[in-house]
Amino acid sequence: MALRPAAVDLLELSPDFVRDPYPVYAALRERGPVHHVRTPDGEHMWLVVGHEACRTAFTDPRLSRDWRRSGDVGQIINAEQDHPALAHMLMSDPPDHTRLRRLVAREFTPRRIEALAPRIQQITDELLDAMEADGDRRGDLVEAFAFPLPMTVICELLGVPALDREAFRGWSNEMVARTSAEAEARAYEEMPRYLGGLIDAKRAEPGDDLLSAMIHAVDEGGDRLSPAELVGMCVLLLIAGHETTVNMIGNGMRALFAHPGQLADLRADLGLLDGAIEEMLRYDGPVETCTERLALEDVEMGGTVIPKGSAVLIAMADADRDPARFEDPDRFDIRRDARGHIAFGHGLHYCLGAPLARMEGRIALRSLLERFPDLEGDADAARLSWVPGMLIRGVRELPVRW
Secondary structure: OOEOOOOEEHHHHOOOOOOOOHHHHHHHHHHOOEEEEEOOOOOEEEEEOOHHHHHHHHOOOOEEOOHHHHOOHHHOOOOOOOOHHHOOHHHOOOOHHHHHHHHHHHHHOHHHHHOOHHHHHHHHHHHHHHHHHOOOOEEEHHHHHHOHHHHHHHHHHHOOOHHHHHHHHHHHHHHHOOOOHHHHHHHHHHHHHHHHHHHHHHHHOOOOOHHHHHHHOOOOOOOOOOHHHHHHHHHHHHHHHHHHHHHHHHHHHHHHHHOHHHHHHHHHOHHHHHHHHHHHHHHHOOEOOOOOEEEOOOEEEOOEEEOOOOEEEEOHHHHOOOOOOOOOOOOOOOOOOOOOOOOOOOHHHOOOOHHHHHHHHHHHHHHHHHHOOOOEEOOOHHHOOEOOOOOEOOEOOOEEEO
């Protein structure tokens, strides 16, 4: 008979869970693929661990992303049910998801992504120039490089004015890792209001940017994004368009600093870079768990029942450390064949911007290592400030010397 177990407190399993969740996930995986847990935020969730179970959960239609139609949005976000910031493809199931993704996918073709490379290189070089001009030769790699690079790229791509980017940083931080319910609610109020004004301006005077293209995008059947969907897609693209890359760069550099032999090998042969980026994504990817799924009915997995109406997290971080899929998974090895990781998700909601994130990562890391051959970490990892919660995996700052 399937069981409905009591909740396991993740912080009781390890007070160090936020900094290093991997041992906790491994211990849970040994017991089975599904667990009722209490998160560090005090929320009760159902957690799926293990590579095969996570891949299965990603494609199970009984685990929905459409909280607006099928659940209570307030169960996972401090926002109203019909909030326009939630009117995007990550909060929908087919056929709505299919329609929304189709309307924006044309802006993310390989040719269009590759055309961004020269500008990404230019932004990268300007940021490294500013670092090099600092006579102290030490600073915060997140603040100086890992954050402004992808934020500048996605804001330019969408057409968001430069002066508004710091406000977006604050809103994004609250939406992915809230500091309080009040601050989260404020972000959900202020960001869509700003975007509504920007959309009106772009509608009146279109530019050569993604937002203008989305406003005027019409498919073969005459379908187009509604006003709420335009706001929702902007929110999604701005947040997903920088959070993943910020933490891919930060986590990747932390892994290299912690494994100086691997760092030396990469410096000696930058031909290893593509494989190194995939290993960085597998070993300590930027997204720890998926955004919450909703169980549309009682769902049995591995002998455990996830009750109807429950919020479900898929532990992508654990899937990519599963020894059933990757040999010696806790070993960081830039020569490993890391294909098969699910750092960008799996199935319908696989990250549309993954090619852009990979290209930004390649340009950023190659340029950083070439410009600063003596770059090294400048702090004990245990003292770093970590992004709270279980969605984003990364640090708020990364002190370095160069």
